[in-house]
Amino acid sequence: MAPLKIVFAIKAMRLPGGGAERVLAVVTAELARRGHDVTLISRDPPGTTDYHRTNVSRIRMGSRHLESASRAMDMLRWVPALRRLIKSLQPDVAVGFMHSTYLPMGLALRGTGIPMVASEHTVYEHYSSRRVERLLLQTAPALVDVITVVSQQARDSFPSGLRRRMVVVSNPVSSKSHAxxxxxxxxxxxxxxxxxxxxxxxxxxxxxxxxxxxxxxxxxxxxxxxxxxxxxxxxxxxxxxxxxxxxxxxxxxxxxxxxxxxxxxxxxxxxxxxxxxxxxxxxxxxxxxxxxxxxxxxxxxxxxxxxxxxxxxxxxxxxxxxxxxxxxxxxxxxxxxxxxxxxxxxxxYDVGSVVDRWEEILRAALKTPQLKVSA
Missing domain, CATH: 3.40.50.2000 (Glycogen Phosphorylase B;)
Incomplete structure (x- = not known):
């Protein structure tokens, strides 16, 4: 099959972050190794170094409000610039990692015809004390074609309106074992x-x-x-x-x-x-x-x-x-x-099997917006 042109986006890669940033680095590197054209966008200042490095094309857009980028107004400020950038790249499919990115990305891509995959990396309980973020999350089904979650338990934790749009793709695990x-x-x-x-x-x-x-x-x-x-x-x-x-x-x-x-x-x-x-x-x-x-x-x-x-x-x-x-x-x-x-x-959870699943989801999104893919 022909390689895909894929744009990934995340709030930041220069900060320590957590598991999602490590996962993004591994997944994008493996997709690039398989011949796909992968670009990773973040709001890091230009010239900074990624904490979790990857071997793909990098665009650092910069942000004066990076540390509070999950707040509603800061997310909205990003939308026009993100829209212009992604349209100029002309990807086959776009992927936003975590709600602080996939919600503004979904808004940015409205009307462009570019399929959009959201990658969620927490459970619904995370939003229990975050009222504004929880309300914004309810808009996701109108903005994206599919939402990935990292386990069946995570999927089951979300309300049915979100759950219907969710598919499971586990995190990849790669390391050298030590006796x-x-x-x-x-x-x-x-x-x-x-x-x-x-x-x-x-x-x-x-x-x-x-x-x-x-x-x-x-x-x-x-x-x-x-x-x-x-x-x-x-x-x-x-x-x-x-x-x-x-x-x-x-x-x-x-x-x-x-x-x-x-x-x-x-x-x-x-x-x-x-x-x-x-x-x-x-x-x-x-x-x-x-x-x-x-x-x-x-x-x-x-x-x-x-x-x-x-x-x-x-x-x-x-x-x-x-x-x-x-x-x-x-x-x-x-x-x-x-x-x-x-x-x-x-x-x-080996890298090969997990990235096989990512390829399945990305190709399905490309063929059929609001794709039908096994949960």
Whole structure:
């Protein structure tokens, strides 16, 4: 089949961001490798460097309002310039990553005849405290031809009006696996968590759980990678617990593979995930993963007692999470066996299979606006 000319757009690539930015870099790179003509547009200032780099044509439009670009007025300001740019590129199909981009992009492409794919990377619960964004989201079916979501659970979380336009395409997972025997070579054992420092990730719960068993297991440390609005509160919690030498907030980490290569256990206390990309990456590294059994996304990736541990949040999230950590701290054989099952348990999320699905969706959108494609 003939290669496609595809325009992708996202708010920013120079900022640490999260899983969506990593996914975009991987997907666009693989599409380009397959011969498609791929351009990636963002609102980053010209001349800046992408945090997650990709080998495709880049256009940085610049924005004085980048840090608040998800706000309604800032999104609307972008529409005329985005329309002119995309029309000049004459793509076969356009893709907007996350609502801060796909909503203004949908407006920009109205009447152009260019098929539009929206890529959503969260669950509907994310919008529960964001009234304006939630209202704007209801306009998506009138603006775009199809909306991708990263899991069936994520799709099921949305109202029926949005759900009817949604199809599932999982996040790709690519990394080099590291044998469990290579870890702990410096005499320290390490629990790793990766995710924004926000309330949904609930790193405070993980820190509290680790603190409750830290004295009895002095060889273990905790490292949390990510940035966000909860940093100050988490720093205060770590200080109050006297764990400044045992718990580290690493900030944004670009070399996720490098960090995971040092980990013995991966643990996330998230209350919800759309997919759980960091968890999947940990499993690919043969690291046993711990998460809560009621957490969407996490509970699709972790199979209890097969590749990790699923924790019952009742009656006490902190105490039950501490028990799961303790079990893996004390049982080397279990930790290694669970980790060994990780890569095969997520084999369906390999880059090739996921980008095959992207190609199917993009070609269907090109042939039939408001496409009929299997959910």
């Amino acid at each position: 469990a025997s290579e870890r702990g070579k410096f005499g320290r054992r390490l629990v790793v968590a990766i995710g924004r420092l926000d309330h949904a990730k609930d790193h405070a719960c993980l820190i509290a759980a680790f603190a409750s068993i830290a004295d009895a297991h002095p060889a273990w440390d905790l490292a949390i990678a990510g940035e966000g609005e909860c940093r100050q509160a988490l720093e205060a919690q770590i200080s109050d617990l006297g764990l400044g030498q045992r718990v580290r907030l690493l900030g944004a980490v670009s070399d996720v593979d490098g960090l995971l290569s040092e980990a013995d256990v991966f643990a996330m206390a998230s209350r919800y995930e759309s997919f759980g990309l960091a968890t999947a990456e940990a499993l690919m590294h043969s690291i046993p993963a711990i998460g809560f059994a009621d957490c969407p996304g996490t509970n699709e990736l972790i199979v209890d007692r097969h590749n990790g541990l699923l924790v019952d949040p009742r009656p006490d999230r902190v105490a039950n999470l501490a028990d799961a950590l303790l079990l893996l701290f004390k049982n080397d054989a279990l930790r290694v066996n669970l980790g060994a099952n990780g890569p095969n348990s997520i084999a369906q």
